[in-house]
Amino acid sequence: MTEPKLVAPEVFCLQTHDYRSNCLEFLRLVNQIAFRDNKALTIDLSKVRYATASASLLLFAIVNRAQLSANSKNAGQNVRVLFPKKNENPEGHRWIVATGLSKALMAGTFRKLDNLTKEGRYFQSSTNPSEHSSATALFLAERAQLTSTQFRLLTSGISEAMLNVHHHAYNSLIFEPDIKVMKGSRWWQCAWFDPSKDKVVFIICDLGMGITRSYCNTLALPQAAERMLELNAVTEAMTQGNTCTGDNGRGNGSEDIKRPIGVGCAKNESLLILTGHTKYHYGSNESQPKTLYQDDEIPGTLVEWSLVPNRGKNDD
Incomplete structure (x- = not known):
């Protein structure tokens, strides 16, 4: 056959x-x-x-x-x-x-x-946030000549995204076989510096339950309220004082993810999050993030930063 x-x-x-x-x-x-x-x-x-x-x-x-x-x-x-x-x-x-x-x-x-x-x-791929977050930030900083402020904020954002995967993306009994197969709560990432556009890009994704289900602590969402529930949950999860998991004991994780945007004083820096049916976009030239419900569902969560090195600016 x-x-x-x-x-x-x-x-x-x-x-x-x-x-x-x-x-x-x-x-x-x-x-x-x-x-x-x-x-x-x-x-x-x-x-x-x-x-x-x-x-x-x-x-x-x-x-x-x-x-x-x-x-x-x-x-x-x-x-x-x-x-x-x-x-x-x-x-x-x-x-x-x-x-x-x-x-x-x-x-x-x-x-x-x-x-x-x-x-x-x-x-690349990993299950170890403590080792991989700093290695990834150094990988980018060496190629893009980030300022110390940009490097610190990007490291915090990357670390928070990896920790969210490690602690929460697969936090359900249904994912136990996957965790065993993958030897941990695994994520996959892509990072590079494009000198022609003078742009740093870092993307991380997992194949877990997604922000909405993690934030609401459930795998099942009521169908009638799914659209509004998803948009509200992602918006709340990315609001100051919350984290992408609704775990208020872990600090301002969502702010760590957003903070690198705009530090380079550039008009085309952005943060993109795709999770479930939701597209979340936050740009350096936008006063407020935008959320959009999409008919097609993406598995897990994907987070993408697009940053411009802070050329010729005073640091700290």
């Missing part, structure tokens, strides 16, 4: 409405076949012309969890990936291969995941 084959959309993107549904449906099918059903699967990325970092990272997370699950069951590598060829699809090769996504998608063991970190790859 021939194994299933899924062909990725040519534009692989989560943020844009025109492409989001196709992207998430593709990711849903990958997760269902490779992870839930634990079946062999071929993923065809050869026709992809453009892939955003956030969509690429979520694909890495879903494929990697499926690979780790297959290994734990001695089922072998259950995911095969076809990549764009440079001579046939140079645009796709640039987004899939040159970024290192192809190597990350082949990192189906814990040893290979560790090698991604040791080699300083854009795409």
